[in-house]
Amino acid sequence: MTLRFGGVAALQDVSLEVRAGELISVIGPNGAGKTSLFNCICGLYRPQRGRVVLDGRDITRASPDAIARMGVARTFQNLELFRGMTVLDNLLLGCHRHFRTPVWEVAVWSRRAREEEIRQRERAEAILEFLELQAYRDRPVAALPHGVQKVVELGRALTSQPRLLLLDEPSAGLVAEEKDELKYRLQDARRVFGLTVVLVEHDLRMVMDLSERVVVLDHGEVIAQGPPEVVQRDPKVVEAYLGVGA
Ligand SMILES: Nc1ncnc2c1ncn2[C@@H]1O[C@H](COP(=O)(O)OP(=O)(O)OP(=O)(O)O)[C@@H](O)[C@H]1O
Ligand SMILES: [Mg+2]
Structure with missing residues (x-):
């Protein structure tokens, strides 16, 4: 998908696949495009290019309501209760x-x-x-x-009763103990409800402990993806996070 706001490319040819039952994390610095990606999946934003496919069905033009009815649920970075x-x-x-x-x-x-x-x-x-x-x-x-x-x-x-759950920074503002609790809850929820989960999260320990795969976004592009322990050591990822050489 490509999603632009004026001159800013929030997503630039981003491609990713989530398999049923998987838990993947999408990480990246502030403004990398993580929330925009969720908004495209949920039908809140329409990418200028590309498609969102759920179980073989093109949902790119479907309304947020219709997408929710198909079993996609999300939480918001800033609580929307x-x-x-x-x-x-x-x-x-x-x-x-x-x-x-x-x-x-x-x-x-x-x-x-x-x-x-x-x-x-x-x-x-x-x-x-x-x-x-x-x-x-x-x-x-x-x-x-x-x-x-x-x-x-x-x-x-x-x-x-979602099949696909999108979590946008669920641990933001939580203390260490609450983060551990959340981790166990997510593990239980996956098992009990057979969920597929995409997690956007800044807490890297949580990401490493929970994810089967990690996708790293930076400036709207996927700069790395793979198993957590590999991605963590990727020099491009370290640079994006620490701004080395920036
Ligand atoms: N509705 C919008 N209008 C204009 N620009 C937007 C809009 N939504 C996102 N953007 C821009 O798209 C880029 C990606 O933003 P996004 O919120 O997706 O980043 P993020 O990875 O979720 O960041 P954070 O970690 O801070 O939540 C940023 O440059 C942002 O300013
Ligand atoms: Mg965000």
Whole structure:
């Protein structure tokens, strides 16, 4: 894909593949194009060139809503929760994509609409339990510590039952202990829900511990990719991070 904003190439002929069940990380310095890549996959940005293909289906022109319904969920670098709403209600919003009951049926509150509502609540409660968020269930999100809000965002994404989960800096602002917890949660979530995950993350230890493959972006281009231990030693990567010779 190539994505330009005026003179800036946020992505320049970036090509990458994620296999089902894999966890890959996309790393790179600030402004490298990581969030732009997610925005293209989710349908928020339209690349000028290139395609996004999900299970053999071209989704480049699909709406963000349609892409979410196909099983792609993401979290945002800057938390995008409904701050005045409770944790449970934020999770229930994650279910929204599965709400297939026609509007008129909801209006008359048919049996099917009721059943659907019950299923969604069960799903949200199961995720609350899985992420150990029950204690915060009925608290407004705004009143919670940052670390808990990050977990709630993960919860909202999981409640939508994604096949592909895109995480944009899930550990930003977390203390060491919370980062370790997040790591275990992600490992469990992968196993339990059979997720495919793309992780954008600045914490390299987390990247090294979790990823099967790492893709490195710099100035909108892929400068390295491969197993974490190889990428970590790549001189191009070291230079991009440390600005050696810049
Ligand atoms: N909506 C936009 N309008 C204009 N320029 C944009 C827009 N979104 C991204 N860019 C530019 O594209 C480039 C890549 O930005 P992007 O946010 O994708 O980087 P990033 O790798 O996520 O960085 P960070 O680590 O700081 O989050 C930057 O130069 C940025 O200024
Ligand atoms: Mg970003």
